Amino acid sequence: MNPVLEIQLVAVIVAVACALPGTFLVLRRMAMMSDAISHSILLGIVLGFFLVEQTTHPVVIGMAALSGLFTVWLVETLLNTRLVKADAAIGLVFPALFSVGVILINRYANNVHLDTDAVLLGELAFAPFNRMELFGFDLPRGLVAMGAILVLNVLLLLLFYKELKLATFDPGLAAALGFSPTLIHYGLMSVVSVTAVGAFDHVGSVLVVALMIAPPAAAYLLTDRLSVMLGLAAGIGALSAVGGYWLARWLDSSIAGSMAAMAGFCFLLALVGAPQRGVVARWLQRRRRRARFAVDMLLVHLSRHEGTPDEATENTLAHLVSELGWSPAFAERSVQAALRDGLVVRQNGHLALTAQGRERARRVQAR
Structure with missing residues (x-):
């Protein structure tokens, strides 16, 4: 397969996988939670690496996902004290966990491929070189990993669409009908954590946040129907990924940075030109x-x-x-x-x- 096509496929799959759970974060007014999770999972990655001394081991992925859930739990605990608001709680938790991860990298893993530049920006250009065999096909590891996460996200969305919709728009009614909004909330945060962990190594935390928030936020401005919003978010995310790649080639700049810029540009277009909510x-x-x-x-x-x-x-x-x-x-x-x-x-x-x-x-x- 052409390396150029492989890079774009990985980027598109990452974008769609991030946009689906990101839509519910936008609807729940929890956009900052994606920022918190995508940064704080660094601590879990570092701790997992110390245990198995590999960056792609399942233990590392599990530790990173647990780190994301730990972030959510800490934020919720701070909120329950009623002493701080949501944005303040998130602003207190994720910089602390992220900074601990950065300190551990600089102190104990300075000669390992866990540098902070890759953490923040990722490097999609290297995606075609990290390969694995699957059913006799030689494929980029990122394509396989993010493809599996995308399939998981789609399956969970199809299975729990009604529950997610109900808990998102009317948690009180969901609780009255016997559903647990808390369980649904932590389930959604688990999906966000796993998605962020999978995308983290390929695109970095900056692009994870951009793809989880900008395409769903643009879709939110364009429609009131959840099903249409999910489709639009996925489409805008894919468009941002492909357009950002070619923008990076034209400018000879960072691929992840160009994709994040393209996602922001798509949101700006929706913000200005949306038929009902646009400026x-x-x-x-x-x-x-x-x-x-x-x-x-x-x-x-x-x-x-x-x-x-x-x-x-x-x-x-x-x-x-x-x-x-x-x-x-x-x-x-x-x-x-x-x-x-x-x-x-x-x-x-x-x-x-x-x-x-x-x-x-x-x-x-x-x-």
Whole structure:
């Protein structure tokens, strides 16, 4: 297989495997937990290495996963004291565990391939050189390991989709129906830990966080349906991986860094252009609400002076500018909008309500 294709396949599998559990972290407002786990598992990797003196031994993977769960438990314990908030608890726990791991590397494993640069950034370019035999095929080890984790994540998602959905959106109802939100929570954190451990060696902690959060956060802005959100998160993650690889080749820069940048760029596009929650859409919504409110104010003003002796002077464009404090341009736009909707008509130099406009003014004043 072409090494270029192998690197991209490993990156895509890592991205999709991270995006699936990351979607539930985003929905649960626990995005920072992925940062905590992806950094604190370094301590478990180092301790596991001291036990077996191998970086790929199952004991190392198990210790790293336990380190991630230990992080979650510590954060939850701090939260239960009610003395600190969630972000503070996470900010206290993961730097402490991560720094202990870094100190142990520098003190006792300085000549081993556990350097902090690889920990933070990873090196996907080396993925094609670390190979293994599987069913007679010579494949990159990262492709096999992350492929197995991706299959595990998909199977668990299919098996426990309803439970995860219920516990994510309504933990109280889940508990009332006999499910354990705590058990589901720790199960999800276990999946996050295992995924982070698998991806850690190939892409580093920075890209693990980027791929767990940026694609799901972008998908969250694009849809309200969980099933669609999961698919979009996986697709955006894969797009970030492939696009980031080619960006790295073009810039001759870090592959992991370029992929993280591409994931951030995809989120930025969603943030600006999402049809309902995007910056542009929300600006247009505010503009439309402001225009509608202005038309309502215009109709109420006209209705209050309708049939009075001063109607001819009060219900004019010039008087609207002075009494309502509108600019001439804004007043003209509001009148034109009311004219287009058939709510008012121009009559003998002043504005008059139509039957439709009179009815809408009545509804507005009845609110």
